[in-house]
Amino acid sequence: MIDFDYTLTTVVLGGALVGLLSGVFGVYALLRKQSLLGDTISHAALPGIALVFLLLRVKHPLALTLGAMAAGWLGTMIMPAVVNRSRIKLDTIIAVVLAVFFGFGLALLSVIQKLPTANQAGLTKFLYGNASTMLRQDVHVMAAFTLISVCAVLLFWKEFKIATFDADYARSLGLPVRWLDMLLFSLIVVAITVGLQTVGVVLMSAMLVAPAAAARQWTNRMEIMALLSALFGMGASISGALLSSSITHLPTGPATVCIITLFFLISILFAPNRGLLWRWIRRRSHHGEITQARLLEELYWLEQNHEPGSHYHEIRSLQAVNRERIDRYLDTLTQQGWTERSGAGGIRLTSAGLKQVKTAHAEMEGKERL
């Protein structure tokens, strides 16, 4: 039985905020094909957290978050600056920034661990995420950042959308795309740093990308995609928090990421239109339609060799030019009333079938003329 005590309500609330934020901003990371950005930002944030702690020697939630943001932001802004000024490609600089910042952060963490202060414990929770140590204070900080970020998205919705879809065109309309991008990336940094405490540096990128990727499968509208992505993120975070509170020693971060991965897999497989299962079914039915049309066409050509309507053609002469089994398709054609069978393995076009073939011919000619 799950007991909604102080800790659990805190964890659930915090998780919901993390899921909401990473869900919404993951949509932008995904649509801009910068899914790796989340990974870089979260790793880059670590030295910020460690430095702030080294300076203050206390775990002040707002200060630590701000430190994480500053470092994450610095890491994010270095990348385009280097790409624009040199011939280094984005994937290279992403790898470099991620490793350098993270390495520096780890080094600082080991320095902190050797300090005589007893207060240092718990900073490693930023590596793998542990929501159970979260305080109401932490949730307040997260809520404030969430509120600001969501308001910003609502205000700049159309600007962010056009800058994501067609940056050059947006610029030609006079929108300050560079500033919009910077604002958007700063908000992504906020979303990630807010989630670090619960999900951790290592797994945070999954929280950013998976809800958005899952949401994309279900809709062709960006508005709905963002809503769904937020819902998926929240759902996964909350259930991850509940799961880890009911199973001892299961950390929140990995639990949440497992659940969002499940959402993602289900969406990839079963979503209508874009899902793999759907595609498979559609390909099968296309294949069927094409085979049927081809069989009608072949019957039509057989018909040309004889007096119209006088003659049943042997099914074997169709089988001879088809590699696969065609009985099923011939049955369908007969059911449609386009062909008729004789008892002795014969088949011919009906007048409806003939009309069908001629319509197809006319359609094709029309397309060629266009």
Added chain:
Amino acid sequence: MTNPSSSSPLPLDVTDLTVAYHEKPVLWDVDCVVPEGTLLAIVGPNGAGKSTFIKASLGLIPTAAGRIKIFGKPYASQRKRVGYVPQRESVDWDFPTHALDVVTMGRYGHLGWFMRPGKTEREMAMDALEKVGMAEFAQRQISQLSGGQQQRVFLARALVQDADLYFMDEPFSGVDAATERSIIQLLQELRFKGKTVIVVHHDLQTLKEYFDWCMLLNVRRIALGPVDEVLTKENLHRAYGGRAAFLRS
């Protein structure tokens, strides 16, 4: 075409435009003056700087030197009078949106900050889709449109900008012959309404039939003027080198 008595400033007046990329000139010292109501084609070999010319005119890329005036003023102050059709390949057509929504983006510049497109904008977008023969595809996800249909969506988006000067970067790429004809008809209508349309074009064969003016470009400006005067053997040779023999025998 041009009314000599009118004192209205030229739609496009480019002087000494130079664009360089890694110390290599892409456009070098290009002058281009286009009178009002002209349908102008920019032609030249690959890498001649055709798209760069359009992007520089729109202030999308930094210029090394030169001056660009749109209706006598810098671009920044004339944005609402300029429409743009970027290359179709420049965007991800799997973006989660439909045709009508993309066309509505043409009004974003007029809407201003924080304002959402409403009924008026959607009606304008519907009208524009109607004009390019795409009304029935308004709600279609853009990845499910053919290349020619996507091109027409971009064209409709530029039309709702209700501009006086249009820049179009290869609006005929990936378009079948019928669509090409309907697009050129639309451009000619714009020209008759006194609009100026500047188009990056590839097909020298149709140049004379489609366009009034032509700018032959190969990093430097080879020639500019009425199509007949520009398309001389000598000019083509200067722009295309030996390959011109294949292009116009």
